Amino acid sequence: MPRLTRKDLEWTIREAMKNMAxxxxxxxxxxxxxxxxxQTRADEVEEVYEEMxxxxxxxxxxxNFRDPMEGTQMxxxxxxxxxxxxxxxxxxxxxxPPTEDQDEDEDPYPA
Known part of the structure; x- marks a missing residue:
């Protein structure tokens, strides 16, 4: 899959959450x-990608690739x-679901 624009990445995250959670x-x-x-999840995706x-x-x-095309493909x-x-x-x-030992004020779905 090619890299998504930021807008498409956010849409993908939103739709995945809507369907999976x-x-x-x-x-x-x-x-x-x-x-x-x-936004936080999109930032994390971009950070992980940049590191990788x-x-x-x-x-x-x-x-040292003998064939430049091979190097580009790799x-x-x-x-x-x-x-x-x-x-x-x-x-x-x-x-x-949040566990019983989780603080009541703690966000069950942190960003």
């Missing part, structure tokens, strides 16, 4: 915190895999 989506919408959580691509570029620059594949992995961090949802 409807209770969380509803509660965040009702509390007015949905956009904050979506930095490592990929560092690793790639040390390799780099592109690594970037695409990094994006997919980073995106998964933003669209994984755990809709477990």
């Amino acid at each position: 409807p209770k969380m989506y509803r509660e965040l919408t009702e509390s007015g915190k949905l956009e904050e959580v979506v 691509t930095s490592d990929i570029l560092d690793s790639h620059s040390r390799k 780099l592109t594949m690594a970037y695409n895999n990094a994006w997919n992995e980073a995106l998964q961090t933003g669209i994984e949802f755990d809709e477990e």
Whole structure:
């Protein structure tokens, strides 16, 4: 999957939450915190991607490819895999109910 624009990334996170964690989506919408959580998750996806691509570029620059096309293909594949992995961090949802030992004031769905 190619890298998404920020607007598309936020939409993807919102839709994934709506489909995979409807209770969380509803509660965040009702509390007015949905956009904050979506923004935070989008930031996290972008940060993870940036870290991963930095490592990929560092690793790639040390390799000596005989064919420049092979090097480009390998780099592109690594970037695409990094994006997919980073995106998964933003669209994984755990809709477990808050535990009894969780503080009442603590947000069950932190951003």
